[in-house]
Amino acid sequence: MVEKKSGGHRGHGEGSISLRKDGRYEIRITLEDGTRKRTYAKNKKEANEKLRQLQQELHQGTVISGKQQTLEQYLKEWLETHKQTIRPRSWERYEAIVRLHLVPTLGKLTLQKLTPQHLDRLYLQKLEGGLKPKSVAAIHGMLHTALDKAVRLGLVSRNVCKMVSPPRTVRKEITPLSAAQARKLLEAAKGHPQEALFLLALSTGMRRGELLGLMWKDVNLVRGVLQIRHALVRMPTGQGYQLAETKTSKSRRSLVLTVPAIEALKKHKEVQQQWKEAAGPFWHDNDFVFCKPMGEHLDPGYDVLVQLKMLLKKAGLPDIRFHDLRHSTATLLLEQGTNPKIVQEILGHSQISMTMDIYSHVLPTMQIDAMSKLGDILEDADEVSEEEEED
Template identity: 90%
Template structure:
C-alpha cells in the first residue's frame, strides 16, 4: 500500500494518505481529541488537496468531529463514509435529501440539540410546501439511518426519529396481469428482440435492473437455475449506467426456471452467438444475457419500457409499468396457493411483512380457498364415518 504519513505516533493536525484496495485514496487527519477524520478521493492530486484543506480547517478550528458538531457537519461526514457501502442511486438520493431538505432547515443545529419537535415541524413544512408524503417519508428514513449510526458512535444518546411518525404513504395501487392477459402479452412478444426478457420477467418476478444486469455465468441451463448477484443501475451523475451489487442479502438469490424459460434461454443464447460471430472484433464481450446486437447492455428506457408499451398495445392490454410484471408473477403464484414465504424468497423481499403488505389484495381469496378446501376435507371425513 502506498502511504504518505508522518513517522511515529500521529499528533494533533497530522494526516496521512493511503491507497485502498478499491483504487480510492483515504485521507486521515488526527483531531484534538485524538480521533481521526476520514475522507476519500479518486486520485492522488485530489487526495493531496483534501489533506491540505482538512489541515487548514483544523488549524482554523472549523473541523468538529464530536458530539458538539452540527447536523450538517455530521451528515456530510456520514455521506462521505457511506459512499462506497451503498448503491450509487441510493447515495445520490441521500445526498440530495441532505443538500436540499436537511442542511437548509436543520443543518446549523447542534447534533445533540435536535428534538422531535424540530422534525415534526420540518415534515409539516415540507408537506405544506407541496412535497409528497412519500418524499417526506424518505427524508425521515434517511435521517433515521444516519442518526442510528450517531447513537452507535456515542454522539447522541437517542435517535429522535424514533419519537416521530413520518407521514402515512398511500401505496400505489398495483395492476397485475391475469393469467390470460400474461399469455396474451407473451403471444404478442413472440419473435420480438426482447421476447425472452419478458418471458423471464413474468416467470421469475425479477426486477428490471436485475434482468439487464444478468450474466450468462450466473445462468445454469443444465440445472435450470439462475443466480441474481447484480443489477444495472443509473450512475450517480445521471449519465449512463453501471453494474452494482443487489440491494440486500435477500436480493442475492437463486431462482429455479420454468421449463419454457430454459428452452427460450437456450434459443436466445444460440442467436446471441450468431450476433457475436457477425460482430467479430467489434463485439463487446460483457457476458450480458440481454444485450444489443454488438453486446452492449440494453437501454432500460427505449429497449425495455418503450417496447413493453408497444407490446401491450399490440396485445390489446391496458398500459402498465414494467414493475407490474413483477407484481403479476407474485399475484399469480399466490392465487395458485403458493406459500407467501416462498413468494418472498422468489421476489427477494428483505422481510415477509413486505410481501404480505404489497399483496394483501390476494390474501382474502387465498383464505376463502383454504377454508373451502378444509371444509371439503372435513365433510369427506364425516362421510367416511357414516359409511363405517
C-alpha cells in the first residue's frame, strides 16, 4: 500500500491517499476532534479530487466528524465501501435492512448516542410487528458487523450490539434421505440429461450453486478428484446469475470422487461433446460441467429444483429441498461412523461445531454404535485374559 503522504502523526486537516489490495484508493483526513474520516475512489485522479473536496469542506466547517455522524450517514457510507467486497445478493440484503428497518427507526441518532436499549426496543417492535425472529437476527448480525468497523475506525468506543441478545431462531428441520431412498432417487435419475448432477450431489454434498458453478478445468477424472472454487450466484433482482468465487476459504476445497461418480461424469462429458458438435458456432463455451444443450448455465429453479421434484415423485419419495441432498450425504457418512472432522471438510463448513449442530440428530445412533464396539472390544479383552490364565 503506497501512501501519498507519510510521516508521523497527522494533524487537523491533513489527509492521505493509499492504494488498497482491491485496487481502490482510500482517502483519509483527520478531523478537529481527532477522528478520521475515510472515503474511497476508483482511481488516483478521483482520489485526489475527493481529498481536495474534504479539505475544502473541513476548512469551511461543513465536514461531519465521527462524533456528529448519524447512524444513517454511517451505514450508507459503510454500504458504499463494501459494495465491491461482498456478493451482490448479500449487499442487496444489507441495503434493504438499512433502508427498511434501521434508517426509519434509528437513523437520526448519532453513533455516539446509540445504546443497547435502542436495539432492544427495535427488536421487540419488529417482532411485535410480525417480523420473524430469523429476520430480526439478520438485522442484528448486519448491524453488529457494521459497528465493529466503526469501532476499528475510532468512531465509537464500543459496539452496542455486543450488549444485546438477538432473538433465538429455530433451525429449519432437515429431511435427509435414507440409504434406500437415495438409491431409489438415483435409479429414477438414470437416463436424465443431468443424471450426473444428482449423483454428484448425493455423493459429495456439494451445494447447488457449487454444482452449477463447477467447471471441467477443476475436474480430474484420471485422479478422481475435483476442486470447488466457484459457485453460480444470483445477482440483485432482475440481473440474473453470475459465476463467483466461493464465500470462504473452507468452501474452497478438494473432494475425492466415488467410482460411480467418475463413470457418470465420463458419460456426461461424452453427451456434452455431442451437444457441442450439434450446436456448432452457437455453442456457449463456458466450460460448465452442468449446462444446457447450448452450453449456457443451468437455471437453479427449473433445470435443477423442478427436475428434482419430478424425480422424487417418479421414485415415490417425499418432497424435499435440493439442499436436503447435501444433508443426506452428511447423515449417511456420519451414520457409517465417518469422523465428523472429515464430514466438515467434505461439506466445507467453517467450524466443526456447525457440522455437529446441524447433524446432532445422528449423534445418538453414533453413540450407540460406538458403545457397542467398545463393549465388543472389552469382551474380547476378557476372553484373551482368561486364555492367558489357562496357559
